Amino acid sequence: MSKCEQCIVRQFSSLKALSKDELLRMADCKTSYTIKKGEVIFEEGETTHGIYCVKDGVCKMTKLSANGKDQIVKLVKPGELLGQRSMISEEPTNLSAVALEDMEVCFIPKTEIMQFFNQNNNFSMNVMKTICGDLKEADDHMVSMAQKSVKERLAETLIYLEENFGKTEDGCLKLQLSREELAGMIGTATESCIRLLSELNKAGLIELDGKRIKITDRNKLRRLAD
Amino acid sequence: MSKCEQCIVRQFSSLKALSKDELLRMADCKTSYTIKKGEVIFEEGETTHGIYCVKDGVCKMTKLSANGKDQIVKLVKPGELLGQRSMISEEPTNLSAVALEDMEVCFIPKTEIMQFFNQNNNFSMNVMKTICGDLKEADDHMVSMAQKSVKERLAETLIYLEENFGKTEDGCLKLQLSREELAGMIGTATESCIRLLSELNKAGLIELDGKRIKITDRNKLRRLAD
DNA sequence: TTTAAAGTATGACAAATATCATATTTTAAT
DNA sequence: ATTAAAATATGATATTTGTCATACTTTAAA
Numbered sequence: 407m408s409k410c411e412q413c414i415v416r417q418f419s420s421l422k423a424l425s426k427d428e429l430l431r432m433a434d435c436k437t438s439y440t441i442k443k444g445e446v447i448f449e450e451g452e453t454t455h456g457i458y459c460v461k462d463g464v465c466k467m468t469k470l471s472a473n474g475k476d477q478i479v480k481l482v483k484p485g486e487l488l489g490q491r492s493m494i495s496e497e498p499t500n501l502s503a504v505a506l507e508d509m510e511v512c513f514i515p516k517t518e519i520m521q522f523f524n525q526n527n528n529f530s531m532n533v534m535k536t537i538c539g540d541l542k543e544a545d546d547h548m549v550s551m552a553q554k555s556v557k558e559r560l561a562e563t564l565i566y567l568e569e570n571f572g573k574t575e576d577g578c579l580k581l582q583l584s585r586e587e588l589a590g591m592i593g594t595a596t597e598s599c600i601r602l603l604s605e606l607n608k609a610g611l612i613e614l615d616g617k618r619i620k621i622t623d624r625n626k627l628r629r630l631a632d
Numbered sequence: 633m634s635k636c637e638q639c640i641v642r643q644f645s646s647l648k649a650l651s652k653d654e655l656l657r658m659a660d661c662k663t664s665y666t667i668k669k670g671e672v673i674f675e676e677g678e679t680t681h682g683i684y685c686v687k688d689g690v691c692k693m694t695k696l697s698a699n700g701k702d703q704i705v706k707l708v709k710p711g712e713l714l715g716q717r718s719m720i721s722e723e724p725t726n727l728s729a730v731a732l733e734d735m736e737v738c739f740i741p742k743t744e745i746m747q748f749f750n751q752n753n754n755f756s757m758n759v760m761k762t763i764c765g766d767l768k769e770a771d772d773h774m775v776s777m778a779q780k781s782v783k784e785r786l787a788e789t790l791i792y793l794e795e796n797f798g799k800t801e802d803g804c805l806k807l808q809l810s811r812e813e814l815a816g817m818i819g820t821a822t823e824s825c826i827r828l829l830s831e832l833n834k835a836g837l838i839e840l841d842g843k844r845i846k847i848t849d850r851n852k853l854r855r856l857a858d
Numbered sequence: 859t860t861t862a863a864a865g866t867a868t869g870a871c872a873a874a875t876a877t878c879a880t881a882t883t884t885t886a887a888t
Numbered sequence: 889a890t891t892a893a894a895a896t897a898t899g900a901t902a903t904t905t906g907t908c909a910t911a912c913t914t915t916a917a918a
Contacts, residue, residue, distance in 0.1 A: 469771065471779035472858040479771050494757075495764040500771060523757070530756055531720075531749070537763050538721040544770035545695065545705050545726060551777035552819025553697035556905070585866065593778025595906050600867060616866085616914075632698035782875070811896065821876055826897060842884070842896085 409433050410512075415461050418485025420532035428522060437513045441465075447503035447511065448489065454499055456515040458488035463509030464571065464581060467501040468590065478591040480540075481506070481581075483571065490533060491540075493519065506581065551593055554632065559592040560602050561631035564612065568621055578618040635659050636738075641687050644711025646758035654748060663739045667691075673729040673737065674715065680725055682741040684714035689735030690797065690807060693727040694816065704817040706766075707732070707807075709797065716759060717766075719745065732807065777819055780858065785818040786828050787857035790838065794847055804844040 410433040416422060424432065441447060441463070448454055450469060460482055467480040467488075479501055482488055492499040493516055522529045550559055564579070571581035583591070589599035603619070606612045611627045613620040621627055636659040642648060650658065667673060667689070674680055676695060686708055693706040693714075705727055708714055718725040719742055748755045776785060790805070797807035809817070815825035829845070832838045837853045839846040847853055 469775045471775050473779055475779060477775045477778050479774060491764045491767055494760050495768065496761075497768075500768050524753060527750060530760075534720050534756075534760055534763070535722075537760070537767060538717045541717055541763060541767045541770060542721065542723075542726050544767060544774060548705060548770060548774040548777055549695045549697050549703045551774055552703050553699055553701060584864095596865095597867085597907080598905060601905095604867075822895095823877080823897085824875060826895095827875095830897075 408438065410436065413461065415459070415485040419459065419487050420529055420536055421459065421487075423526060423528035423532050424522065425526070428526065432514060432518060435515055435518050439511050439513065441505045441509040441511060443505050443508050445505050447505065447509075448499055450500060450502045451498050453497075454489045454492050454516075456513055457490050457493055457519060458503075458511045458513055460484050460486050460488060461510040461512060463505060463507040463511075465503050465505045465509060466587070467503055469501050476590050477593060478587060480543075481570070487536070490537065494533075494537075506583070506587075556592060556594045556598055557602050557605075558631055559594075560588075560599065560606070561611075561627050563588065563592050564619065564621060565624070565628055565631060568624075573620075576620070578615070578620045582617050584617070634664065636662065639687065641685070641711040645685065645713050646755060646762055647685065647713075649752060649754035649758050650748065651752070654752065658740060658744060661741055661744050665735075665737050665739065667731045667735040667737060669731050669734050671731050673731065673735075674725055676726060676728045677724050679723075680715045680718055680742075682739055683716050683719055683745060684729075684737045684739055686710050686712050686714060687736040687738060689731060689733040689737075691729050691731045691735060692813070693729055695727050702816050703819060704813060706769075707796070713762070716763065720759075720763075732809070732813075782818060782820045782824055783828050783831075784857055785820075786814075786825065786832070787837075787853050789814065789818050790845065790847060791850070791854055791857060794850075799846075802846070804841070804846045808843050810843070 410416060410421075410429045411426065416424075416429075421432075436459075438461075443463075447458060447465060462484050464481055464483050465488070466478045467482060468476045468478050471477050482503070488503055488511070489499065523533075550562065554562070567579050567581055567583075571579065574580055585600050585603070586596045588603075589596040592599065603612070603614060606627070607614045609626075611621070611623045611630070613622050636642060636647075636655045637652065642650075642655075647658075662685075664687075673684060673691060688710050690707055690709050691714070692704045693708060694702045694704050697703050708729070714729055714737070715725065749759075776788065780788070793805050793807055793809075797805065800806055811826050811829070812822045814829075815822040818825065829838070829840060832853070833840045835852075837847070837849045837856070839848050
């Protein structure tokens with residue numbers, strides 16, 4: 407069992423407010439998991455009894471829509487916490503979490519987190535701020551979905567992916583999503599997504615090499631995204 | 633200055649967790665406002681220094697999109713709190729709040745709320761749960777925007793308006809929105825919204841009488857909304 | 859290594875939605 | 889009560905997006 411005290415990703419989440427003592431206690435009751443790419447961490451409708459701290463790897467949070475398509479609501483990266491919302495609301499999750507890469511996560515049981523809430527006001531405020539940030543993003547995202555065209559949303563998403571998940575040495579997006587997943591992020595049909603990628607490619611804003619995507623004219627792409 | 637202790641709407645918000653003492657303190661430092669229909673409570677980008685408790689009347693939370701249209705992100709009714717997110721995040725608001733009816737609201741300064749956070753864990757948990765609820769709604773709403781057709785969203789919205797804001801004795805939606813506002817809720821052009829309302833009218837699912845809308849076949853409408 | 863399956867790409871077409879024009883009705887100001 | 893402005897309604901048309909068909913390419917399993 408590894409020590410939470412020495413875990414780097416802790417610095418990036420609400421957990422940074424925990425004291426040495428609290429970290430020791432947490433290390434004692436946490437469970438570490440390795441999750442393979444494509445595996446499910448939890449599924450829409452499940453009741454979670456704690457939260458997951460993402461140590462390594464990226465996962466997608468999805469919701470199955472009435473027409474059978476998976477909408478990707480959010481991507482979660484190392485340092486972030488998973489499942490806070492449903493734990494706090496004491497409701498089943500409204501989203502599924504699926505690994506996009508091999509992952510390492512730690513599960514911290516609800517009882518423990520609740521004790522932190524009671525003892526450590528700093529921690530509570532951090533969690534609250536994180537959720538408020540998520541809410542702001544969700545609202546903004548909603549407005550994009552409602553008011554922007556598919557092409558604008560695609561441009562926006564490509565820039566988001568580069569800014570938040572970086573690029574390889576040769577300038578391609580580090581996080582490789584399938585066309586279907588990319589379509590699921592921008593909320594469109596897979597074919598439409600593919601077609602618009604081709605269009606951006608022909609217009610010289612991006613370059614395509616199989617699954618690999620490289621942004622070649624960031625300014626034009628950003629202007630397109632509004 | 634009216635007493636918070638005796639205010640009925642308190643029961644419906646996080647404020648229900650406050651003690652008699654805390655309520656007395658709050659009554660002392662709060663400011664009551666009367667806001668006329670159409671007036672702005674706060675505007676996107678403003679920094680708020682507290683939260684508003686809605687005592688009477690409904691308001692819309694909107695965000696101006698890049699194409700110049702106002703998207704209605706959320707409606708807020710009596711008993712709910714306004715501006716919590718931005719106060720907690722310590723960021724300017726991302727949404728404007730505009731009265732849809734004459735309103736009565738009380739402003740409670742941030743310093744006071746922060747004391748409650750520190751003293752009263754129950755209150756903190758209530759606020760957290762409220763924000764988590766908002767987050768869930770925002771996610772669900774986002775998926776609707778991304779995956780449903782305009783007609784489905786219109787049907788969904790009409791049902792939402794009836795369920796959450798009630799109907800008059802003659803069965804019409806109590807909350808009267810302009811076509812433009814309704815379009816702003818479902819994220820479409822005003823003309824498209826009007827056209828689809830006519831279509832639902834002709835199909836016998838609703839009845840139109842000027843601004844007044846009456847749902848006549850709830851089941852069909854609900855099936856349409858998915 | 860071969861082969862089936864999955865993923866990517868593109869055309870043809872249909873459906874949904876936006877935009878522009880214009881008429882009608884309602885609302886509010888004088 | 890009259891009138892201008894705003895809101896509602898509807899047609900014509902353009903644009904966007906989805907769907908279905910099919911071909912090509914990559915991936916992974918046998």
